[in-house]
Amino acid sequence: MGLHEEAAVSDERGARQWSEPDGEHIDVRGLPPPQPLVAILQLIDATPTLRVLIVHHDRDPMLLYPELAERGWAAERVAAPAGEVRLRLQPLA
Numbered sequence: 001m002g003l004h005e006e007a008a009v010s011d012e013r014g015a016r017q018w019s020e021p022d023g024e025h026i027d028v029r030g031l032p033p034p035q036p037l038v039a040i041l042q043l044i045d046a047t048p049t050l051r052v053l054i055v056h057h058d059r060d061p062m063l064l065y066p067e068l069a070e071r072g073w074a075a076e077r078v079a080a081p082a083g084e085v086r087l088r089l090q091p092l093a
Helices: 035-046 064-070
Strands: 016-020 023-027 053-057 073-078 085-091
Touching: 023 035, 035 053, 035 064, 064 073
Parallel strands: 023 053
Antiparallel strands: 016 023, 053 085, 073 085
16 A cells, blocks of 8 residues: 555545545546546546546556547556556646
8 A cells, every 4th residue: 555545535436546746546446347437537627737647447448548638648557566557647738
């Protein structure tokens, strides 16, 4: 568990969110499709000041990438424990 993960809050779908020095985090592992996609996009759309979002996912979210591109966001895969896909999302502008 991360240092600040204990302060995580869950949304109505069960996605957990917390803040760490490297950005905002959202953990959508264990959620059935399309809930991870919806949770990530809602957070991006509802938070115009968001600059970095770290996504913790079970699998590579192929349907997320075109949605991010439409919104002017980029995704980069970052190091993660075995069995987890971790992405760093940032606006392009």
